[in-house]
Amino acid sequence: MSTRWYPIYQRGNPQLRVFLPNFWMKLVRPESKQLPNIVQFHCSMEMTKFDIKNYLEKIYNIPVVDVRTKIALGKFRRDVGKGYVIKDDDIKSAYVVLPKDMKFEYPDIFGSKKDDGEDEQKALSEAKKNFKNYIDRNKHRTDVPSWFTI
Amino acid sequence: MYLNRVHRTFPKLKKLISRPQSQAALSEQNEYSETPEYPPIVDTSLQGRKLRERQTLHQKIKEINTVEEKQIALNMPKYYGWKCVMLNEDKVPYNAMPLVQYYTRSHFIPVDKLPQYYEEFSGSADAVVQEIKALIEEAILIENCGVERTFTTTVDKPENSQKEDAFAKCIVKQINRIITNNLTDKVEHALTSQIDYDPRHEAFWFVGGIDPSERLVNWRKQYEWLKDRLHEPVDRPVQYIGTPMLTIRNRQPLKPLVPYSDAENPEFRVPAVTHVPILTGYYESFRHGTNIPGYWPGDLDEFGLLSYHGRGHILDRKESFGPQDNLEALHCQAMKASFGWLLAQANYQGFTTFNDITYPLATQTVITNGQLWSLYAYQLNTIEMHHDKVDNPKSNICFGTKPLKLYDSIENGKVQGLNEDVLKMLVQFYLNAPEERDHEMKPYLGQEEQVVADIEDDNRRCWLEKRYKHLVANRPRHELLPETYLWEKIYKIKFNTRFFEAKRRPFELGINPFNRRLDEHLPPYIPKALRPYPRSRKTFETTYYPKV
Numbered sequence: 198m199s200t201r202w203y204p205i206y207q208r209g210n211p212q213l214r215v216f217l218p219n220f221w222m223k224l225v226r227p228e229s230k231q232l233p234n235i236v237q238f239h240c241s242m243e244m245t246k247f248d249i250k251n252y253l254e255k256i257y258n259i260p261v262v263d264v265r266t267k268i269a270l271g272k273f274r275r276d277v278g279k280g281y282v283i284k285d286d287d288i289k290s291a292y293v294v295l296p297k298d299m300k301f302e303y304p305d306i307f308g309s310k311k312d313d314g315e316d317e318q319k320a321l322s323e324a325k326k327n328f329k330n331y332i333d334r335n336k337h338r339t340d341v342p343s344w345f346t347i
Numbered sequence: 348m349y350l351n352r353v354h355r356t357f358p359k360l361k362k363l364i365s366r367p368q369s370q371a372a373l374s375e376q377n378e379y380s381e382t383p384e385y386p387p388i389v390d391t392s393l394q395g396r397k398l399r400e401r402q403t404l405h406q407k408i409k410e411i412n413t414v415e416e417k418q419i420a421l422n423m424p425k426y427y428g429w430k431c432v433m434l435n436e437d438k439v440p441y442n443a444m445p446l447v448q449y450y451t452r453s454h455f456i457p458v459d460k461l462p463q464y465y466e467e468f469s470g471s472a473d474a475v476v477q478e479i480k481a482l483i484e485e486a487i488l489i490e491n492c493g494v495e496r497t498f499t500t501t502v503d504k505p506e507n508s509q510k511e512d513a514f515a516k517c518i519v520k521q522i523n524r525i526i527t528n529n530l531t532d533k534v535e536h537a538l539t540s541q542i543d544y545d546p547r548h549e550a551f552w553f554v555g556g557i558d559p560s561e562r563l564v565n566w567r568k569q570y571e572w573l574k575d576r577l578h579e580p581v582d583r584p585v586q587y588i589g590t591p592m593l594t595i596r597n598r599q600p601l602k603p604l605v606p607y608s609d610a611e612n613p614e615f616r617v618p619a620v621t622h623v624p625i626l627t628g629y630y631e632s633f634r635h636g637t638n639i640p641g642y643w644p645g646d647l648d649e650f651g652l653l654s655y656h657g658r659g660h661i662l663d664r665k666e667s668f669g670p671q672d673n674l675e676a677l678h679c680q681a682m683k684a685s686f687g688w689l690l691a692q693a694n695y696q697g698f699t700t701f702n703d704i705t706y707p708l709a710t711q712t713v714i715t716n717g718q719l720w721s722l723y724a725y726q727l728n729t730i731e732m733h734h735d736k737v738d739n740p741k742s743n744i745c746f747g748t749k750p751l752k753l754y755d756s757i758e759n760g761k762v763q764g765l766n767e768d769v770l771k772m773l774v775q776f777y778l779n780a781p782e783e784r785d786h787e788m789k790p791y792l793g794q795e796e797q798v799v800a801d802i803e804d805d806n807r808r809c810w811l812e813k814r815y816k817h818l819v820a821n822r823p824r825h826e827l828l829p830e831t832y833l834w835e836k837i838y839k840i841k842f843n844t845r846f847f848e849a850k851r852r853p854f855e856l857g858i859n860p861f862n863r864r865l866d867e868h869l870p871p872y873i874p875k876a877l878r879p880y881p882r883s884r885k886t887f888e889t890t891y892y893p894k895v
Binding site for chain 1: 440441442558560561564621622623626627628665667668669672837838841842844
């Protein structure tokens with residue numbers, strides 16, 4: 198379904214055949230601890246509960262038992278340059294209830310970041326060491342700028 | 348002698364004058380003892396102090412004399428009412444069973460026949476069934492085919508479920524009439540019991556160990572000292588509201604179904620469901636907690652025997668929930684209704700959600716639409732499940748059957764296939780006689796004053812009666828709750844764009860209206876003309892809120 202107007206077909210006119218629906222759903226990580234059979238989505242503001250159910254059932258073959266929706270107020274913030282208060286768009290969240298024997302766990306897409314942290318630490322300590330060497334080398338030439346050095 | 352009359356300040360002056368000649372009387376006791384007596388060492392950490400504060404509150408509520416004052420005391424902290432998780436009898440979301448079991452600490456035992464306890468009534472029930480069988484068939488027939496009815500339906504519930512409930516109520520009334528009429532000369536309690544139609548059943552309690560909401564976690568994040576307690580579980584007030592079609596109650600309680608010692612059986616422990624209730628399909632509402640078992644305190648028939656509930660709400664459930672979940676919804680309804688009714692009865696015995704019952708109570712619940720009958724027997728062992736008693740080893744027990752068909756169909760003006768087993772079980776419920784207990788029933792109520800009506804002081808009695816009834820009526824407040832408008836939230840709270848304005852609104856003065864206590868209001872003003880003669884300075888009437 199789409200909320201875009203589909204032009205009424207006139208004989209002889211070129212007929213539009215392909216319409217991308219402006220319905221979208223985004224799987225999000227649940228805000229707080231959730232039952233294992235409940236999945237949270239952000240979705241297009243125009244979608245109703247029936248739309249959400251059909252979307253998941255017809256396109257992805259997901260058995261949907263119940264759908265609950267809420268519209269969360271967008272965040273208020275100051276505009277960075279101008280200084281006045283602006284508001285982000287509202288978000289429609291859908292809590293989709295799967296049959297109680299099903300379980301959904303939000304995937305861990307980026308893996309654990311433990312290794313990256315170690316690498317960073319290594320690079321930092323290396324840089325510190327080099328800087329110390331540089332200071333030691335030039336400790337008797339305090340009045341010489343850094344670019345003029347050995 | 349006449350000085351008192353000369354001027355009213357004289358007695359006050361007399362008090363002020365010190366007596367330099369007087370001496371303290373010599374204490375007889377020796378202030379030394381053989382072994383040193385130290386005061387108890389108490390935990391002075393924040394949590395320790397808070398725990399002691401709560402314990403003193405619970406102790407104070409325990410020491411209050413009357414039922415009504417205890418109920419007011421439960422509501423003392425909140426002027427605008429508790430933010431309760433609402434458990435309605437006829438609103439059961441999908442997969443509700445684990446949550447309902449945890450909130451009522453009910454271990455559910457599915458059975459095909461009534462539990463062992465009902466064996467003793469088996470023989471007499473058979474005889475009764477043979478006597479009433481024809482009458483029951485006739486009643487079912489008349490209610491189904493012989494009456495043309497027009498139900499007035501309301502808009503707040505779907506029409507078909509209202510119709511089913513109304514029809515079930517007619518059948519239940521008939522069957523109850525037939526069985527009680529038959530039993531009047533057989534068992535004593537059939538005559539002494541009272542029957543209520545559409546009574547008001549409400550119950551209020553606290554459930555501890557529930558996860559904090561997203562909002563609460565965000566609130567905790569702003570304080571340094573709450574950093575390691577961000578996800579600490581919280582206490583949630585819970586309110587049950589239900590309306591049975593018909594209830595029977597008596598002066599004496601039913602005997603417990605299983606021995607009280609079984610309550611601590613580890614097999615009966617219910618797994619914890621700590622999820623935020625609004626995320627699992629429940630809603631919250633601000634209201635005063637009420638405990639009403641269908642009558643006011645002081646009624647003599649204060650123990651329930653049997654309650655009949657409708658199952659029209661099942662028709663309103665979505666098709667996608669499936670038959671298995673509908674069956675569980677019935678079990679949930681039975682557990683909520685039984686626990687709610689027994690909890691309210693226990694409250695009238697002087698126990699509250701903070702002071703656990705000292706003896707078990709039992710009730711019987713029937714859920715029906717006229718044709719399908721599910722029968723439940725419930726034993727209440729504990730009502731204490733708040734924050735400090737999450738690990739309470741006791742649990743309540745519920746026996747329940749599947750929906751059983753009382754008759755198959757009605758063909759050619761005849762009831763086909765009347766199921767005598769179902770009828771027998773129902774008669775067994777009626778034959779289960781209440782019995783006087785040999786222990787004290789109301790240990791936490793006063794000796795002379797047990798309800799407000801026992802209070803001698805006219806002013807105090809009338810005031811408490813009026814306040815209690817007004818409180819549990821949960822009428823909307825006369826003045827609206829102070830609201831923080833959205834523009835204020837944006838331009839005053841989130842962004843300080845109006846710093847030059849005078850700060851007069853509650854949130855600018857650091858006042859949280861939800862922390863207002865019940866007694867934080869001006870008592871009624873006494874006009875000067877009505878003040879006692881001569882010269883009374885009392886401007887406001889006295890209030891008699893319980894001191895907790």
